[in-house]
Amino acid sequence: MRIAITSQGNSLESILDQRFGHCKYFVIVDMQTGAIEIIPNPYSEAEEQAGTLAVKLLSSKNVNKIISGEFGIKVKPLLDSLNIQMIMYKKPNIPIGKVIEMLNHNN
């Protein structure tokens, strides 16, 4: 199970980014091994198609779930067809480390 979290910065203290396509970084957590990979989002400054391009990037990383604040109207059907679960978490100023802690409570 690999979970992507949208982040505003490249550390675990960074805040969860409420946008999906235009977020600054993706934090990919592997739940089996506990490995954490932080990749910069190359489409954060893109004016168009940022969401769809980000979906392509994440699906190439074999992500099963994505945690973000909100997903766009083009991204939702795309993720639906790829069987990737969307989790919208709207509370402001949540650090990435806290989100990962919540995920670990799950197991």
Place this chain on the structure above:
Amino acid sequence: MNISSLFLYRTIAHNMARLKIPRKITNPPIVKGFKPYGPDIDSKKRESIILNFEEYEAFRMCDYDMYNHYQASALMNVSRPTFTRIYASARMKISKAFVEGRQIEFEGGKVYFDSDWYQCNSCGCHFNNPEISISIQNCPLCGSSEVERHTEESLGDMPRNSEDDLCICPECGFTKEHHYGVPCRNEKCPTCNSPLIRKYH
């Protein structure tokens, strides 16, 4: 020559097909296909008929759920004439398979699956269920079992947090509050008259 015929002319002249709108599928088939049986059937020799998911869905809605074409087209998110074409194609394929004794396989089509949305009452997150066959028991984020399925009405008042966003002028830096539902590019900067862009909070 009116505008629509001009468009048609250009489409033909450029030899480019119109893009298909993705069809919404709510109930994918529970089996992968159908096989005929009988003494003279050697199904390996004959090519099977590929029935697209959208054709299956059209057939199901019209002949199983007894919707009319107009209602079914709205559910599938396509126009009524498009729906009728999909439905006609489905019936043609099914009758061909019946008469010629061929296999039917469900495959492909330009579709997306509409999944159900849930809300966790413990951590307040919203999530969908991509696997229709598995039912949701726990929140995927915090693991709490206090999950609730969204109905059509409750989806309407899901919180949006675009109130803090700004429309900004790329030329002179003029900013104004963004109004939800009004695209920033449709608004002009009062000083330099260039279209505004969105600045997220």
